[in-house]
Structure formats: C-alpha cells, structure tokens
Amino acid sequence: MKFLRLLFFSFLMAALPAVALAQAKSECVTCHENVNPGLVKQHLAGKMAQAGIDCSACHGSAHKTMDDFKNAKMPTPETCKGCHAQRVEQYRAGKHNLAWFAMKTQAAWHGIPASIGKDGYRGCSGCHKMGEKGLVGAAQGNMGAITHDDGTEAAKYRYGNAQCDACHTRHSFSREEAKDPRACSNCHMGFDHPQYEMYISSKHGIIWAADGTKSDGRAPTCQKCHMTNSNHNVVTSWGFLGLRIPTKENVLALVKVAPSLEKQLKSLAAALPSGNFVDVDDDPQWTFNRALILQAAGVLDANLQPTKRFVEGVVQGRIARGPEEFNKLRAGMKKTCNECHSMAYVNDFFKAADTTIKEVDALYAKAISAVQGLYKDGILKKPKGWDYAPDLLQYYNAPTSIEQELYLIMLEHRQRTFQGAFHVSNDYMHWYGWAPTNTAVNVILEEAKKMREEHAAKKK
Numbered sequence: 039m040k041f042l043r044l045l046f047f048s049f050l051m052a053a054l055p056a057v058a059l060a061q062a063k064s065e066c067v068t069c070h071e072n073v074n075p076g077l078v079k080q081h082l083a084g085k086m087a088q089a090g091i092d093c094s095a096c097h098g099s100a101h102k103t104m105d106d107f108k109n110a111k112m113p114t115p116e117t118c119k120g121c122h123a124q125r126v127e128q129y130r131a132g133k134h135n136l137a138w139f140a141m142k143t144q145a146a147w148h149g150i151p152a153s154i155g156k157d158g159y160r161g162c163s164g165c166h167k168m169g170e171k172g173l174v175g176a177a178q179g180n181m182g183a184i185t186h187d188d189g190t191e192a193a194k195y196r197y198g199n200a201q202c203d204a205c206h207t208r209h210s211f212s213r214e215e216a217k218d219p220r221a222c223s224n225c226h227m228g229f230d231h232p233q234y235e236m237y238i239s240s241k242h243g244i245i246w247a248a249d250g251t252k253s254d255g256r257a258p259t260c261q262k263c264h265m266t267n268s269n270h271n272v273v274t275s276w277g278f279l280g281l282r283i284p285t286k287e288n289v290l291a292l293v294k295v296a297p298s299l300e301k302q303l304k305s306l307a308a309a310l311p312s313g314n315f316v317d318v319d320d321d322p323q324w325t326f327n328r329a330l331i332l333q334a335a336g337v338l339d340a341n342l343q344p345t346k347r348f349v350e351g352v353v354q355g356r357i358a359r360g361p362e363e364f365n366k367l368r369a370g371m372k373k374t375c376n377e378c379h380s381m382a383y384v385n386d387f388f389k390a391a392d393t394t395i396k397e398v399d400a401l402y403a404k405a406i407s408a409v410q411g412l413y414k415d416g417i418l419k420k421p422k423g424w425d426y427a428p429d430l431l432q433y434y435n436a437p438t439s440i441e442q443e444l445y446l447i448m449l450e451h452r453q454r455t456f457q458g459a460f461h462v463s464n465d466y467m468h469w470y471g472w473a474p475t476n477t478a479v480n481v482i483l484e485e486a487k488k489m490r491e492e493h494a495a496k497k498k
C-alpha cells in the first residue's frame with residue numbers, strides 16, 4: 039500500500055508539469071498549434087511566452103474562431119510600448135522611425151510601379167517599412183515640425199506596421215538575435231550602403247567572426263558602436279549622404295571668395311544655425327562644393343536659397359545635421375572607440391575619414407558644374423514635370439547618360455568612399471569608392487566637352 043502510494047505520488051510528480059503546461063496553454067495557442075505550428079513553437083521558446091505573455095497581449099482577443107481572423111489586431115510599436123516604454127521612446131527619437139518618411143521624400147520613388155516600390159514590401163518599402171507610416175511633411179503642405187496623421191496611412195496596410203520586428207524577428211523576439219551584426223545586414227548592404235560588407239572585411243569584423251561571433255568580444259559589433267548601452271536611438275554625425283547643414287559662419291566666409299553672390303549668401307546665412315563643426319576642416323572651397331551638391335539635389339535653388347525639399351529632407355527628415363548635434367554624436371562615438379584605442383589614435387582616424395569627404399566632394403563638384411553648365415547653355419533641356427535640373431533625386435530616371443553617371447557618383451561611388459573610410463574597409467574606400475569616382479568624373483567631363491562640340495557644330 040505504502041509502495042502504491044509512493045508510485046502514485048511519483049506518477050503525479052512526473053505528470054504535473056505537463057498538466058500545468060496544458061492548462062496554461064491559451065485557446066489561441068491550442069488552435070494555432072494546428073494552424074501554424076512553427077510560429078507557435080517560436081513564440082513558446084521566446085522569453086515573453088516564458089514570462090507568461092500570450093498571443094492576445096499583442097493581437098487582442100476579438101478573434102476566436104477559424105474564420106473571424108480579420109478581427110485579430112496587428113501590432114504596432116504602440117502595442118509594445120505598454121511594456122517597453124523606454125525602448126519605444128528611444129526608437130522614435132532616432133532615425134529608423136523616419137525610414138518610411140525619408141523614402142517618400144525622394145522624387146524618384148513616386149514614379150516607380152507599385153509592385154517595385156510600394157506593394158508587397160519588396161524593394162524600397164521592404165527595408166523602409168521599419169519607419170512609422172503617416173508622418174506628415176512639406177509635400178503635404180506642412181511646413182512646420184513633422185506631425186502625424188493618427189493612423190490613416192497605416193490603416194491602408196494590414197501588415198508591416200510593427201517596426202520593432204526588423205531586428206527582433208517574430209515570433210522569437212530575441213535579444214541575442216538583435217545583438218548580432220547579421221540582424222542589420224538585410225538592409226545595410228549592397229549598392230548604396232554596404233556597411234555589412236565593409237564591416238565583415240574590416241579587422242573589426244574579421245576578429246568578430248574569428249572569435250566566434252560574440253557580441254561582447256575583442257572587436258566591436260555594429261550595435262556596440264551604434265546602439266551603445268542598448269540605446270535604440272540610432273543616428274550618426276554625417277548620416278547616409280555625408281552631408282552637413284552649412285553654418286552661418288561657413289556661408290559668410292564664402293562672401294570673400296565669391297563677392298558677386300553676396301546678396302544670396304547673406305540671405306541663405308540668415309536661415310542657418312551658428313556654430314562650428316569639431317574636427318572638420320571647413321575651408322570656403324569645401325562649403326562652395328557642398329552648396330553645389332545641395333543645389334543638384336534640389337535642396338537649394340538656383341539662387342542658393344532653401345527649398346521645400348530643404349524643409350522636408352533636411353529639417354523634417356533629418357538627412358543632415360547642424361553643428362550642435364554633429365559634435366555631440368561625434369563625442370559619443372569617440373568615447374566608444376576609446377574603450378579599446380587611445381584617443382590620439384581615434385582623433386587621427388576621424389581626421390583622415392572626414393577629409394575623404396572633402397576630397398570626394400571636390401571631385402563631385404567638378405562633375406556637377408559641368409552638367410549644370412550644359413543646362414545653363416541650353417545644350418540640355420529640363421525634362422517635363424521636373425522642378426530642378428539636373429536633379430539627383432530622380433535617380434535612374436535621369437534622361438541622359440551623363441546624368442546617369444552623376445547619379446551613380448552620388449549613390450554608389452561617393453558613398454563607398456566615406457562609408458568605407460569610417461568602417462575601416464580599405465578595399466571599399468579605395469577600389470569601390472575613390473577609384474570609380476575618378477573614372478566617372480572623367481567620363482562626365484569628356485562627355486560634356488563632346489556635347490558642347492556637337493551642339494556648336496549643329497548651330498553652324
């Protein structure tokens with residue numbers, strides 16, 4: 039009898055955990071184990087399910103049967119905010135939240151067939167869906183601070199409004215996965231921003247791989263440098279395009295070099311912040327070259343005055359930074375490097391990397407002037423429907439091969455030069471960046487000369 043009781047007891051002990059688990063299973067899990075077993079397995083293995091979070095915490099409980107699943111809510115960061123307020127706030131203060139808005143600021147995007155650009159989350163929208171939908175900017179008549187349409191645009195899309203699953207993919211929502219540089223690599227790769235390829239081919243990436251891909255090893259990961267202390271607010275000093283907002287002082291210094299532009303320059307200066315960029319050697323020639331780039335992007339008009347694109351891209355979309363923010367971000371980044379390198383080493387590094395932008399801007403400005411000259415002299419004609427010409431933001435819609443080259447410098451060659459320098463990738467910086475920039479500028483200058491000769495011959 040005693041033996042039997044013992045047997046019964048040990049049977050109970052063995053069965054209890056299974057019984058308890060079965061009882062804890064929600065009706066969502068029980069049914070979905072048949073509907074999508076893989077999804078449920080991943081959910082149950084994650085930290086959240088282990089802490090007792092059910093499907094209904096993110097999808098609500100309005101859907102309960104096989105055919106009312108349209109009542110299930112699709113989560114947004116607002117859903118996560120209830121339990122992870124700090125992360126959501128940081129995320130919203132950073133640039134990832136602006137990704138959808140930034141995409142829509144591009145003239146070229148608006149002409150793309152929906153299946154290539156917008157629908158199905160392939161192409162632009164596949165990477166840029168990590169940004170919040172419905173931010174209202176200058177293109178919709180809002181010339182002030184960016185505002186929100188309260189869900190109107192997001193409501194048109196059933197899926198793809200979650201944002202947070204860009205790094206913590208569903209339904210594991212794992213911290214470990216998000217700490218791995220490969221979590222960034224589906225987006226930060228390829229044509230115009232190959233940061234993953236550059237990292238992997240740098241000594242930092244090589245040590246990370248050789249030492250077993252540890253996130254806190256001898257060499258830094260993307261996250262170590264860009265999400266220091268788990269801060270979800272990502273932003274860098276130079277940004278994607280290696281641009282800065284010129285300061286009052288930068289622009290006024292130009293008056294001496296180009297006195298004929300005094301009126302325009304003074305009017306531009308009045309709209310700009312005051313201050314200076316640490317580390318950066320701001321000679322007037324560089325300011326002038328940068329102004330040409332901004333002009334070719336339609337951010338400054340023919341008279342060097344800020345346009346609607348300046349408001350939308352630079353101010354609302356935060357594509358470029360003024361001195362205060364630039365310097366603060368730079369100081370933070372250097373502090374991270376300083377954990378493993380001497381400050382002297384780090385200062386040398388940044389001086390050289392910043393100067394690559396100056397050098398590549400000087401080359402680029404030559405090519406831009408040549409193409410602008412063709413428009414000024416009537417050799418090229420402004421395409422119908424374009425507000426500016428040349429217009430870098432029209433990308434591959436550019437009508438002539440000379441402008442196609444100009445676009446490739448902007449999005450491919452120039453980018454790789456400075457991004458490669460900052461990510462310590464020698465090959466990207468030189469052979470995929472600087473070298474093709476030179477080739478493209480030479481092609482443009484030669485082509486411009488030919489076009490002028492042909493134009494002159496036709497006139498005769």
Ligand code: HEC
Nearest residue numbers: 065066069070073093094097098099101102103104107110
């Ligand atoms: C009786 C079975 C059953 C129950 C109970 C159930 N679901 Fe579903 N659920 C389904 C089916 C079937 C689908 C449709 C799957 C498909 O499209 O392939 C679905 C779809 C979904 C979707 C996707 C909706 C979409 O538009 O893609 C979500 C999210 C979801 N369920 C969450 C839940 C949650 C949360 C619960 C518990 C509150 C729950 N389900 C309970 C059967 C069930």
Ligand code: HEC
Nearest residue numbers: 085086089091095113117118120121202206211212213214
């Ligand atoms: C009802 C509260 C609640 C909601 C809603 C919620 N979480 Fe969580 N989350 C938790 C809890 C509790 C944990 C577990 C904490 C622990 O074990 O350290 C957690 C952990 C996490 C982790 C860390 C996992 C790990 O591997 O350490 C991530 C990432 C995460 N949540 C992301 C999200 C995202 C993204 C959303 C929105 C789509 C979300 N959470 C919604 C409560 C919630």
Ligand code: HEC
Nearest residue numbers: 140141144147161162165224225226231277278279356357
């Ligand atoms: C492979 C994923 C991917 C695709 C496809 C993609 N982008 Fe991006 N885009 C990114 C990433 C990543 C960045 C940030 C790069 C950086 O900062 O170096 C970015 C940056 C941008 C920026 C600059 C934002 C800023 O503040 O500097 C704009 C504008 C932009 N993309 C528009 C587009 C448009 C328009 C398309 C389609 C024609 C497109 N992107 C396609 C991933 C992508």
Ligand code: HEC
Nearest residue numbers: 067070078081092093096112113196197198199200203208
């Ligand atoms: C921590 C929040 C969270 C929990 C818990 C959660 N989900 Fe989800 N679920 C998401 C997010 C985020 C998406 C992506 C939404 C989007 O793309 O807009 C999603 C999408 C889905 C989809 C449609 C997309 C697809 O891949 O098919 C289904 C179905 C789904 N969830 C079912 C479930 C079920 C069943 C459970 C419980 C076993 C569950 N979810 C638990 C956050 C959650």
Ligand code: HEC
Nearest residue numbers: 115118122125126129201202204205213216217261265268
């Ligand atoms: C760009 C990638 C990325 C995106 C997007 C992202 N996270 Fe994270 N998240 C990380 C990384 C990296 C960590 C790990 C930090 C660490 O442990 O050092 C992390 C950690 C977390 C954790 C673990 C606990 C903690 O607080 O550190 C939570 C919770 C979390 N994220 C929530 C969110 C939410 C909510 C969103 C959407 C607003 C989000 N994450 C979007 C990269 C991301």
Ligand code: HEC
Nearest residue numbers: 222226233234237258259260263274275276277278457460
């Ligand atoms: C050793 C630190 C470090 C690591 C590791 C690192 N970065 Fe960077 N990253 C930088 C620095 C420095 C800059 C330039 C900062 C500035 O503008 O002053 C930068 C700039 C960027 C930019 C802005 C455009 C550009 O390329 O200049 C993006 C986007 C970016 N990094 C993404 C990544 C991704 C994704 C990874 C991993 C695949 C990564 N970074 C790895 C230090 C790092």
Ligand code: HEC
Nearest residue numbers: 133136137140165168204222225260264272273274277278
């Ligand atoms: C789903 C695609 C996607 C993933 C995954 C992703 N990013 Fe991004 N990232 C973008 C896009 C798009 C932008 C440009 C947003 C903008 O500027 O409006 C961006 C911008 C950035 C910037 C700001 C550059 C600047 O302009 O200053 C940094 C830094 C960055 N990402 C780092 C990371 C890191 C580190 C990871 C991985 C932990 C990561 N990203 C994961 C798409 C992605």
Ligand code: HEC
Nearest residue numbers: 241242255256257258263371374375377378379384387462
């Ligand atoms: C977690 C430690 C760590 C951090 C943080 C770190 N590095 Fe490194 N870095 C290393 C190690 C280890 C090496 C390899 C040293 C060697 O070549 O002997 C290295 C190498 C380098 C090299 C030489 C690469 C070559 O090809 O010779 C440069 C340049 C460099 N780091 C710059 C930086 C900059 C700039 C930052 C900050 C943006 C930074 N590092 C942040 C650990 C770090």
